Amino acid sequence: MDKTEERIQSLTEHTYGTWRAQKGWKKPLFIKDAEGVYMYDQDDKRYLDFSSQLMCSNLGHKNKVVIEAIVKQAEKMPYIAPGFAQEAAVNAVEALLTVMPKGLDRFFFSTSGTEANEAALKILRQYMAPKYKVISRYHSYHGGTVAGVTFTGDPRRWYAERARCTVEGVRFAPDAYCYRCPFGLSYPDCNIQCAEYVDYMIKEEGNVAAVLVEPVVGTNGRIVPPPEYFPRLRKICDENGALLVADEVMTGWYRTGPVWAMQNWNVMPDILTTAKGCTGAYAPVGITVTTKKIKDYFEEETMCHGHTYSFHPLVLSAVAPSVAEYKRLMATGLPQRIAGYLEKKLYELEEHHECIGDVRGMGHFWALEIVKNRKTKERFDTKADKFRKVLMPDRIAGEALKRGLYTACWYDTLMIAPPLIITEEQVDEGIGILDKALEIADREVVHTDTPGSRSSGAFK
Ligand SMILES: Cc1ncc(COP(=O)(O)O)c(C=O)c1O
Structure with a gap:
């Protein structure tokens, strides 16, 4: 066990992990730094923060x-x-x-x-x-x-x-x-x-x-x-x-x-x-x-x-x-521009992934609802499954994390809510990683002849 692993162990052994059975609080990722829209682990691996941590780091890190x-x-x-x-x-x-x-x-x-x-x-x-x-x-x-x-x-x-x-x-x-x-x-x-x-x-x-x-x-x-x-x-x-x-x-x-x-x-x-x-x-x-x-x-x-x-x-x-x-930041016009860009990119993602049942949101506040069957809207997991097992959105988010993208998730959705300072290039980076990670769910979708209706949520 190296020094960092020892320190993680001393943390998890002596504290209560939030909202989980404690056996799931054993090996959290050690984050040693964060700047702008990125955070860094103990090996200096970089992760794009696509959820502003818990939808709160709106100004990015190290302002x-x-x-x-x-x-x-x-x-x-x-x-x-x-x-x-x-x-x-x-x-x-x-x-x-x-x-x-x-x-x-x-x-x-x-x-x-x-x-x-x-x-x-x-x-x-x-x-x-x-x-x-x-x-x-x-x-x-x-x-x-x-x-x-x-x-x-x-x-x-x-x-x-x-x-x-x-x-x-x-x-x-x-x-x-x-x-x-x-x-x-x-x-x-x-x-x-x-x-x-x-x-x-x-x-x-x-x-x-x-x-x-x-x-x-x-x-x-x-x-x-x-x-x-x-x-x-x-x-x-x-x-x-x-x-x-x-x-x-x-x-x-x-x-x-x-x-x-x-x-x-x-x-x-x-x-x-x-x-x-x-x-x-x-x-x-x-x-x-x-x-x-x-x-x-x-x-x-x-x-x-x-x-x-x-x-x-x-x-x-x-x-x-x-x-x-x-x-x-708002006076620069960047967040207003990116909101439209992010929306467009998420709808493009929906075109390529049958596991995306619905794209919903506004501004820098979006969700991809993940389904097993677009036509029937059947989910992979139910509300009651939350906190009981590893769910499909957890698996997608886990794959994204391995590839350098942090995205929070719930029992049926991935949460896309990057800091308001994010740029087009950084959105592209995140969407590129999600594109790969979503294949995990695509492989398990139930195919139907009729394509599902497009999403409901973005009222204009
Ligand atoms: C809508 C809403 N209300 C209240 C809370 C609770 O806020 P806090 O975690 O800061 O206590 C949250 C946290 O995620 C939230 O999303």
Whole structure:
């Protein structure tokens, strides 16, 4: 065993690996450096980061401006308690106000997306009392803690439920998933039944305080709703006296084109949560943003929430320079150009690989849904298989990694979400590797005479 292997072993033996049976936490790849859109292992082998790690390193790795701001803050004042005013928090607020949709301008700072959603839950349940129910959707992930995982529709919730680690009062609505419509309908003749059903749910449930959505579903499939979905959902919430909460932890920060994905449909939520890209992942920050009306409610009422690390100066120091770096990058026009290029390349990939059932996404936020049979849309693996065995997308991602490409995956999709700094040549490099890696699944597809219909998801 060489020195690096020994060190990996000491890490895996003494720590819990996340979201896995621990026998699967034995030989993680050792990454010793990362710069731009690449990361490097102990042998200096280079990997193109095609998923921005966990859809968070939007500015790429080693951004000097953000790093310098954090270093300066570390030297000056890394920590002060949340009850004091301090410069990093003021700078963060001022920068955020330049990118928030009008009317969303009251912030609470924590240290993760999960905590941003926990804070949203506590705020909205106090504000909406005695209404308390939250409607989420089956294809969703909203965090790892007890409340966050209860809002989550994916299998991570099943494990928490077995361990009785969930909260009361969360219900799940059908997804706006046109490729596999839960009502068996087809857009545009469907009357957006997935939205209408939420109206039915709210009326039947009673006591619904809020509807919580990922504007474009992230980990659970990059599901882009039809254009009418969010305007209708906003109306349904208003008519029924429920809040609309947008979880922009993954979709925020130009991932889908505009700063916020909800801006694609000109819909403003009552509460927005974000994290990940708000610092380009250089420091852990979670942000819960509300309207003034919600904050005003707490003028007399106690906002019964906080942590030692709320408003942490060291991590907040990364927010303002990140906002500035996003603006600088967007002004170059590169991300806007690449979004179209990436889309074109992914559809070309679909032409060559029968295992690709659907291509979905927007901007720098895409998924390839992998199927065994394009015509019937049969999957290789089911939702219940997740965390139980090595699935087809894991095998494709594993092959890609061997060939120098990192891409995150889920039980039925590969997630394509490179940093916003990626260039055409680098997209070509990634697509070239995927082209080879996808052959693993192509070899196991069930061939049918009739080609499958082309994808559903990229509404224009
Ligand atoms: C939509 C969404 N919400 C919340 C979270 C939780 O964020 P964090 O992992 O920072 O706690 C995630 C994480 O992937 C996410 O994708």
